[in-house]
Amino acid sequence: MKPILILLLSLLTLFxxxxxxxxxxxxxxxxxxxxxxxxxxxIVINKPLTIIGKEKGVIVMGEGNGTTITxxxxxxxxxxxxxxxxxxxxxxxxxAIKMYHCKACIIDSCTLxxxxxxxxxxxxxxxxxxxNHITSNGKKITFRGxxxxxxxxxxNLFAHNIIQRSKDVxxxxxxxxxxxxxxxxxNRFATHLSLSHGTILKxxxxxYNAVSIMIMGAKNTTVTENQILSSKGASGIGIVVxxxxxxxxxxxxxRYNAKGLYIGGGEKGKGMKRYIVNNEIAYNKEAIHFHxxxxxxxxxxxxxVSNIEDIVKDLPTKINNLNxxxxxxxxxxxxxxxxxxxxxxxxxxxxxYADRLWSYNNKLKFFYASPLMSLLNFMSELAPFIxxxxxxxxxxxxxxxxxx
Numbered sequence: 364m365k366p367i368l369i370l371l372l373s374l375l376t377l378f379x380x381x382x383x384x385x386x387x388x389x390x391x392x393x394x395x396x397x398x399x400x401x402x403x404x405x406i407v408i409n410k411p412l413t414i415i416g417k418e419k420g421v422i423v424m425g426e427g428n429g430t431t432i433t434x435x436x437x438x439x440x441x442x443x444x445x446x447x448x449x450x451x452x453x454x455x456x457x458x459a460i461k462m463y464h465c466k467a468c469i470i471d472s473c474t475l476x477x478x479x480x481x482x483x484x485x486x487x488x489x490x491x492x493x494x495n496h497i498t499s500n501g502k503k504i505t506f507r508g509x510x511x512x513x514x515x516x517x518x519n520l521f522a523h524n525i526i527q528r529s530k531d532v533x534x535x536x537x538x539x540x541x542x543x544x545x546x547x548x549x550n551r552f553a554t555h556l557s558l559s560h561g562t563i564l565k566x567x568x569x570x571y572n573a574v575s576i577m578i579m580g581a582k583n584t585t586v587t588e589n590q591i592l593s594s595k596g597a598s599g600i601g602i603v604v605x606x607x608x609x610x611x612x613x614x615x616x617x618r619y620n621a622k623g624l625y626i627g628g629g630e631k632g633k634g635m636k637r638y639i640v641n642n643e644i645a646y647n648k649e650a651i652h653f654h655x656x657x658x659x660x661x662x663x664x665x666x667x668v669s670n671i672e673d674i675v676k677d678l679p680t681k682i683n684n685l686n687x688x689x690x691x692x693x694x695x696x697x698x699x700x701x702x703x704x705x706x707x708x709x710x711x712x713x714x715x716y717a718d719r720l721w722s723y724n725n726k727l728k729f730f731y732a733s734p735l736m737s738l739l740n741f742m743s744e745l746a747p748f749i750x751x752x753x754x755x756x757x758x759x760x761x762x763x764x765x766x767x
Contacts, residue, residue, distance in 0.1 A: 428457070497524060623644045
């Protein structure tokens with residue numbers, strides 16, 4: 364940490380209000396109302412208590428090491444505070460707020476900035492994290508901590524937060540959490556679920572993240588009514604799912620990503636794994652990218668338009684029929700609707716022709732859309748000299764988008 368900043372923190376610490384003394388003297392379930400000013404951080408709250416900033420400009424500033432506010436009691440409320448200047452130790456998970464073994468806590472209308480981690484939650488339940496603005500320390504992505512880090516923390520609500528220019532939001536072994544009406548902007552993995560079941564991601568806004576949503580080894584996850592836009596970089600991905608069961612992806616808008624959906628299909632066991640229903644997947648380089656196999660998917664009533672590639676599969680494994688694919692609108696469908704029921708007379712089939720080469724070998728992507736590759740594709744479609752690879756078949760494609 365720069366010497367000038369250390370000196371400034373020392374002076375602020377010297378003249379800051381003694382908040383820890385007020386906390387120690389307060390009775391359980393009492394309320395502490397703070398006026399505008401600086402308050403000495405690295406405090407510990409070990410009893411049910413409410414701390415409220417009466418006006419803007421209530422700043423709880425840490426010492427530049429350790430965690431600024433540690434909560435070890437249930438029924439603690441923090442509201443209308445600016446919390447800043449944690450330490451920089453990844454090993455100790457230095458955070459703006461650290462919550463341990465507690466429930467029924469509220470963090471509302473707070474600004475968390477100039478910290479390593481935002482909120483570290485370990486074994487926290489039935490708590491509400493709402494209306495907060497969480498960012499990091501302004502350093503390169505590798506030197507930032509997570510905006511939210513959940514570990515064995517379940518049945519919590521995260522709503523109306525702005526999480527911006529941080530690293531990740533991670534959930535590990537954390538079940539039945541709800542994320543609703545949050546904004547995730549310019550992060551790395553904006554929402555990363557690992558072995559965390561029953562999560563609901565509803566009506567969130569994602570933009571300029573490297574990966575907006577990553578779901579690994581999770582059951583009963585619902586992702587609905589989200590906007591997933593403009594993932595960053597040549598490999599920016601809207602959503603990654605792998606090892607999932609009963610994954611529901613419904614009523615979302617997925618636009619302007621290198622890959623809209625990236626689906627790992629190597630799960631063992633029988634039965635439908637993913638339900639991709641009534642989404643708009645548009646203006647992506649690849650709408651849906653399958654890894655290993657295409658199986659156990661229900662893909663219905665989606666609008667798949669204006670993508671460079673609609674379906675990509677990166678390994679030459681066999682296709683099986685363990686999918687339900689129908690009633691989608693494809694702007695590349697070339698069939699007719701003779702009885703005017705808005706369902707195509709013939710199925711919509713997506714093949715890989717000569718371009719399977721770059722799908723299976725990333726080094727050949729240099730030639731993607733080159734005149735030679737375009738010519739090979741055209742000749743393969745006109746008079747195939749090798750059998751094309753059928754990727755998917757929509758048996759009942761929708762013809763008119765405005766009637767979907």
